[in-house]
Amino acid sequence: MIKKILIANRGEIAIRVIKTCNALGIKSVAVYSDEDVNSKHVKMATESYHIGAASPSQSYLNMEKIVETAINSGADAIHPGYGFLSENADFADLCEKKKLNFIGPSGKSMRLCGDKMLCKAAMSKAQVPTVPGSPGIVEEVEKALDIANKIGYPVLLKSVFGGGGRGIRLVHNEKELRQAFELASGESKAAFGKSALFVEKFLPKIRHIEFQLARDKHGNAVHIFERECSIQRRHQKLIEMSPSPVVDQKTRDEIGQLAVNAAIAVDYENAGTAEFLRLDDGTFYFIEINARLQVEHPVTELVSGLDLVKLQIDIANGEPIPFKQKDLKVNGCAIECRINAEDTFLDFAPSTGKITDVDIPSGPGVRVDTYLYPGSSVSPYYDSLMAKLITWGQNFEESRQRMVLALSDFYIEGVETAIPLYKTILETQEFIKGDLSTDFLDRFKILDRLRDDLKNEASKKADVALAATLIHSEFLKNKITPRKEHSMRWKTQLDRH
Amino acid sequence: MIKKILIANRGEIAIRVIKTCNALGIKSVAVYSDEDVNSKHVKMATESYHIGAASPSQSYLNMEKIVETAINSGADAIHPGYGFLSENADFADLCEKKKLNFIGPSGKSMRLCGDKMLCKAAMSKAQVPTVPGSPGIVEEVEKALDIANKIGYPVLLKSVFGGGGRGIRLVHNEKELRQAFELASGESKAAFGKSALFVEKFLPKIRHIEFQLARDKHGNAVHIFERECSIQRRHQKLIEMSPSPVVDQKTRDEIGQLAVNAAIAVDYENAGTAEFLRLDDGTFYFIEINARLQVEHPVTELVSGLDLVKLQIDIANGEPIPFKQKDLKVNGCAIECRINAEDTFLDFAPSTGKITDVDIPSGPGVRVDTYLYPGSSVSPYYDSLMAKLITWGQNFEESRQRMVLALSDFYIEGVETAIPLYKTILETQEFIKGDLSTDFLDRFKILDRLRDDLKNEASKKADVALAATLIHSEFLKNKITPRKEHSMRWKTQLDRH
């Protein structure tokens, strides 16, 4: 049985894991870089150890140092959180070698999940549909044409050396494909000495929908419903929710079973996520397994009532999953907004610095996972996620209303955030109707609407701000002296100005 | 449709109602006394009006002033919260007369609930069992003996002029009853000019279990499960939970139906609570209806997913209850601890003053309803409830673990609280086993255990405190200068002492 867990992470996810450790009576070990001496996870853990310089490679990615710290502190398990070493198969192997219980899948399974071509092959064998296209690299144009004809135009011609949108060509017919293949092949050979192109069906308007998975050491596997994560910027999720507005119980059962089959296909163990793309016609294509706890796991926790970190620990302890698929029912609706430190109008560029003030919302159905406190810092060394605001409601509309309110109550001073953007999105008719897609921001010109909303908001507060400004001027001229705090002595009569 | 609600209350419950108003887009009007100028409910409402001096009779109990404020501010409804005017039938009538939608039952129904003898008669008619005893005042000793023989000894002989334990005599047989009746009758005549005694069965070890009710203007009525409120001091609830450890689904259905019948018997409208006593043998006796939203309503909200204030508003709007009894299922377990400003070791005497510091717990399954903020005040003019800490878990044990943690994270500086007492109670085997009764604190000598726990806790922290003391002495001698905050400038290298 796990008695002491080292958390190989920082920020809100380290705090999240510590909370479950505390609830279960498990001791927690935090690690920290130079930059994180004053971070909240360091303060909350049973024990905390310094592991290196600010740069991740010298601290949170330093496998040897982390494993050594775990052993020296007497920890018997490691929780990797997300990011950093969480999907590093070598790290999982190293833990196993050092007899540390790695809370996640095996290195072998992780490698399978991480290699797109191997994973695709495994899925094909398990009859889990993936995006149609070439099963691997296409050397010759005739082969590419065959595939394109089979899957239907338009198709994307991609280079394995590309990434982030580079090297991708959209082609609509045979002629375009021939031209593009020649060009791309030439470019690739010039740049990398060889060509490595593949063909994939072009999916014009897609939703990102994923299924939470859990599989124990005894082979029991379940899915814990879907999460709709279509609101994105630069292929990174901004808003997630469960259930999805386009998944009914029949679809949930059907695609959920595919997700479970995918987990079995790669011999996945512990909690994970199967990601799918969904077309407007209702077709789902598997894209990958995220071999770790997901940032957006709280929405699943709120609609299932489960503590997923506890479930992870139980599975790592070798316990069977304590429920069956049929015991799980979606309860209400949960929405999460990722509160990143970034400037919406600077193309979501990072914004870092000291948090001079912060008000964290609360109330029925409101949950906030965050490392922020007044005086804390947002470091440029690490990712921009400062907080996750999650609301639960009996239905989508109640959850949405609570989110709108909670966003208004969330005040962060010192860095830019996407809070105003979320307020705009949550109030659009398109979001309310559930007309979501990964290009939601562009498709509905959300940033233009945000600009209008911000102007309206400023205009509405102009009177209040002007009043405060007038008084401040007087104050600065020493014409007003701030009055003393009310005395609370029982005998004192309050003044009544 | 209600568009603007005046909340005739203060403290955490005023804030609770404002939160639902905000979520529903309803405007809120706060009222405040001299003492509450800086209170949180005043700051949160859409509008706030001063209504009088600190003393409740001059402010929160001033019906005319409150109704006038409601009319002048354009409010179309009044939410009374709990306490103050919430169960004042005249106030309900006054609201009706002034065309203000009173969010609660009618004055007529409230009067019936408030008069113990009338209510008992109504219940008898509706076949809702009440504590066995005389149906009204007993004039002659022979009549008292008849009743005692029927209900069985021991019995309590009570005076209607008594209260708070005064004028109550426990008798075990006919001889004792004769003696006691003569004495009590004489005392009563000497003191009040007439005798007014009644007989009730003595119930030695009881639980307090109540059912949440809702009934709309169309006659639809449901119960929303039970709450176990047996942990009390001086007949005031300290800890509440839902479900009760001794109520199974069959009992819930059965007693829940009695509670619904009780509501129908007094033509009750809106949300309310039917209180029962439960004997160890499983017998339930109805005692009264609380004609208002209960302090402990959040535990029901957490296990039902409902927003009870929203339900109240919907019912006041004339809408039918949007679910049937069969749609309701208890989801998990919720526990509430009332965080009162009082000194456990001074017989729970009030403790008032300025809150110099406060840390409010948070985390999965944790909800806090409170008016506290650093710099706020606990006034001697009003009741001692500062905060309600509520935790939810998939089951009792998870909820309890989360409560223990949250209690440890809750720090209130400036007044005494029962937080340490709750930590002791929550960790006792008796509480864990669910061996609850209204005399729990005495029966298990909880205060002695609390003393031990506090000593152990102090002993455990002695090293830390001593270390801090040693450093502080050096600091005061100016031997240590506090180091500066870490610079967060990108280019700055952190020092590494």
Next chain:
Amino acid sequence: MKFKLENTEENLDGEILQSLSNNEFVLKIKGKELNLKILSMTHEKIEFMLDSTYHIAKYLENNTSRITLVADGVKLTFNKHPDLDKIVYKNSGSESAMDSQINLKSQIPGRVVSINVAVGDKIKQGDVVCVLESMKMQVSIKSHKDGAVKSIKIKQGASVAKNDVLAEIE
């Protein structure tokens, strides 16, 4: 330095063995060596790592004889001169400090509902001297010792603050 922890009557000793830098120290507490690293410090508050664990302490009171602080949320009071305290106590010749006081003080704020004794009355420890009302509750204030009522300092209906003297009992 020697301290008595008033919460438990324990005697403790501790000292700073070494100052490694302005922010790091080696302490000896109850005979055990510990490393202390200051994270932040003001007059009111200190955050530090003791060996590998974070702690926060708030200083509520610090005078020549006592220090009261809240360590990780737990309130503790140290007596700084446990030996001296013993001497004073012995010399006072009474059973406890409480008993030697003639002033009956209110431990709560409230309004005087009733006064249940008169000047000159002989009363016993635990007898009700008066009843106060606060926060809708009536609280009986009982005599802290046997004796005679020397004076009554309150009037019915008046308000009293915490620590106000209610009566003198001799």
Next chain:
Amino acid sequence: MKFKLENTEENLDGEILQSLSNNEFVLKIKGKELNLKILSMTHEKIEFMLDSTYHIAKYLENNTSRITLVADGVKLTFNKHPDLDKIVYKNSGSESAMDSQINLKSQIPGRVVSINVAVGDKIKQGDVVCVLESMKMQVSIKSHKDGAVKSIKIKQGASVAKNDVLAEIE
């Protein structure tokens, strides 16, 4: 007093009509009379009732020409001399203040990944001058105007802070 709300380019006027006491005032804002009652006030922050509604404002910046504050969570900036501003603007003879600047500043902190121009290069507004990396993201920094690169102030691999000058474009 006249102000320009920079968020919306609105011109506003307001004045204190009357001081009822040290804590209560009658204001006139956009021609409308309002009662203001101060609940608490420091250099940094004010809490007040405006007619019957509570507000809180934090002052972030207040100099001779501008005041920036957060009113009920909304950040606003007032220009204190809207008329003067217009004159300066007219006399500068350029289309916008932005264009007249030769400094290309970084609006984010980061590490320089690449420099995409050389001194003397003619570039257009929107051309990528360099790429910075911060928080795992690469951000292209584009020229704010047409012109020639006069100087480059950064080196590949170096760190830059927010508002550091990256290059001069003339």
